[in-house]
Amino acid sequence: MELLKKNVNKRKEILGGEIADILKNHADTTVGEIKVKQLLGGMRGMTSLVCNTSFVDPYKGLFISEYSIPEFEDRLPEEIFYLLCAGKFPDDDEMAELREEINARSKLPKFMWSFIRSLPKKMHPMTLFSMCILSMEGRSVFKQNYGTPEMTKAQYWEYTLEDSLNLLSKLPTIAAAIYRIHLLGKQPIDYSPRLDWSNNLAQMLGVNSERSFSELLRLYLVLHCDHEGGNVSAFTSRVVNSALSNIYYAASAGLNGLAGPLHGLANQVCLQFIQGIHAQLGDSPTTDDITAYINNELENGRVIPGYGHAVLRITDPRFSAFMEFGNKYCPNSAYLQTVKKLYYVVPNILKDYKGGKVANPYPNVDAISGSLLYHYGIKKYGFYTVLFGLSRVLGFCAQSVLALGLNQPIIRPKSVTNKWLKDKLEKQ
Numbered sequence: 001m002e003l004l005k006k007n008v009n010k011r012k013e014i015l016g017g018e019i020a021d022i023l024k025n026h027a028d029t030t031v032g033e034i035k036v037k038q039l040l041g042g043m044r045g046m047t048s049l050v051c052n053t054s055f056v057d058p059y060k061g062l063f064i065s066e067y068s069i070p071e072f073e074d075r076l077p078e079e080i081f082y083l084l085c086a087g088k089f090p091d092d093d094e095m096a097e098l099r100e101e102i103n104a105r106s107k108l109p110k111f112m113w114s115f116i117r118s119l120p121k122k123m124h125p126m127t128l129f130s131m132c133i134l135s136m137e138g139r140s141v142f143k144q145n146y147g148t149p150e151m152t153k154a155q156y157w158e159y160t161l162e163d164s165l166n167l168l169s170k171l172p173t174i175a176a177a178i179y180r181i182h183l184l185g186k187q188p189i190d191y192s193p194r195l196d197w198s199n200n201l202a203q204m205l206g207v208n209s210e211r212s213f214s215e216l217l218r219l220y221l222v223l224h225c226d227h228e229g230g231n232v233s234a235f236t237s238r239v240v241n242s243a244l245s246n247i248y249y250a251a252s253a254g255l256n257g258l259a260g261p262l263h264g265l266a267n268q269v270c271l272q273f274i275q276g277i278h279a280q281l282g283d284s285p286t287t288d289d290i291t292a293y294i295n296n297e298l299e300n301g302r303v304i305p306g307y308g309h310a311v312l313r314i315t316d317p318r319f320s321a322f323m324e325f326g327n328k329y330c331p332n333s334a335y336l337q338t339v340k341k342l343y344y345v346v347p348n349i350l351k352d353y354k355g356g357k358v359a360n361p362y363p364n365v366d367a368i369s370g371s372l373l374y375h376y377g378i379k380k381y382g383f384y385t386v387l388f389g390l391s392r393v394l395g396f397c398a399q400s401v402l403a404l405g406l407n408q409p410i411i412r413p414k415s416v417t418n419k420w421l422k423d424k425l426e427k428q
């Protein structure tokens with residue numbers, strides 16, 4: 001992977017130069033303030049991290065390098081990984097090298113097949129996915145070489161890149177094996193070196209041979225890849241890796257955060273939510289009925305899944321990209337129709353809910369993704385977050401490669417007690 005390494009190295013030098021300049025001129029400059037409500041409110045809106053793989057503009061959405069979603073949504077996940085790491089799309093030679101590397105590393109270790117088969121059938125697919133990744137931790141070349149004279153600190157990123165490619169190359173096969181063996185009770189389908197990541201995944205899942213299905217998976221893997229550094233999964237993964245726990249530990253940890261209903265599990269919960277609406281109101285509910293349903297959910301203290309965001313203040317452009325796909329390929333899907341009706345109804349309700357307390361009343365990516373997967377035959381919704389995770393590991397890996405390349409230290413913010421806070425505030 002000489003070309004990829006060369007390009008990451010180039011980027012690392014540019015970003016490293018910028019950091020050196022910033023530190024030289026501004027090491028003690030204050031760039032923000034911390035309000036008590038932020039300290040006690042999940043650090044919301046507190047600028048406390050630098051992450052160079054991607055950036056989320058509250059009013060424009062995700063950017064990878066300078067590219068907005070419409071500018072990268074047609075690419076392959078492999079190209080997106082390149083962009084996250086190297087800050088540029090690969091040319092033909094660079095892409096050929098990456099494809100070769102992925103194929104060469106795609107074979108699962110032998111134990112993995114019996115491991116997957118041995119895991120209890122009732123385990124959530126995210127638990128299985130995270131455990132499968134963790135089970136390969138002993139194979140980390142970072143771990144194996146750490147502390148040897150051959151591995152200097154300046155090379156940590158290279159070993160992490162090596163581990164990342166080893167891991168990423170196996171993920172579609174692992175995810176598909178979980179779907180087929182655990183959720184369908186069927187035999188796995190072989191990986192094909194002729195196919196790219198998303199086409200391979202589509203083939204190995206074996207649920208739908210329509211071209212638009214692999215197109216949906218491609219889009220899905222591209223849209224979920226990264227969402228800057230402060231979200232639960234990316235931050236967890238980065239914190240774990242900052243202790244020099246290898247990328248297998250870090251990816252597994254990040255996925256455990258993604259598995260929560262306020263984060264990645266929301267795509268599963270959204271599908272269940274829509275199914276609940278259809279079970280109660282029929283397959284073509286009216287907007288009036290949906291309004292009553294939503295009000296009832298809120299009165300019972302439940303959150304509306306797929307709505308709201310910690311950073312975004314608009315309809316998530318990832319939601320819009322999926323909507324465009326749905327309108328093109330499956331406009332008559334009953335679930336998609338309900339997604340649209342929810343989009344018409346929910347923001348207006350959330351705007352006034354709790355006296356206008358909901359910071360973003362608009363839909364996020366999870367409000368629609370599951371309905372599209374369901375339409376194409378992925379009906380075991382426990383798998384939806386695995387697909388989210390499969391894509392998000394691209395971001396975890398790229399973030400750690402860059403952070404180690406830029407010599408970023410272990411992450412260790414300071415916490416305080418109520419007493420400390422009260423004393424401090426009394427003195428002011």
Ligand code: FCX
Pocket residue numbers: 044231261262263264266302303304305306307308309310311354357358359360364365366
């Ligand atoms: N339904 C009902 N109430 C909501 C809400 C929703 N969809 N979104 C926010 N609120 C409520 C919060 O519960 C909070 O109330 P409280 O102070 O009484 O507890 C209040 O509004 C303020 O929260 P807010 O600042 O708007 O949101 P946060 O940054 O704290 O949380 C999430 C953001 C995404 C966690 C929140 O909007 C939510 O729970 N949404 C539903 C779950 C979801 O869709 N998650 C996926 C998000 C994302 F795309 C991803 O990570 O995958």
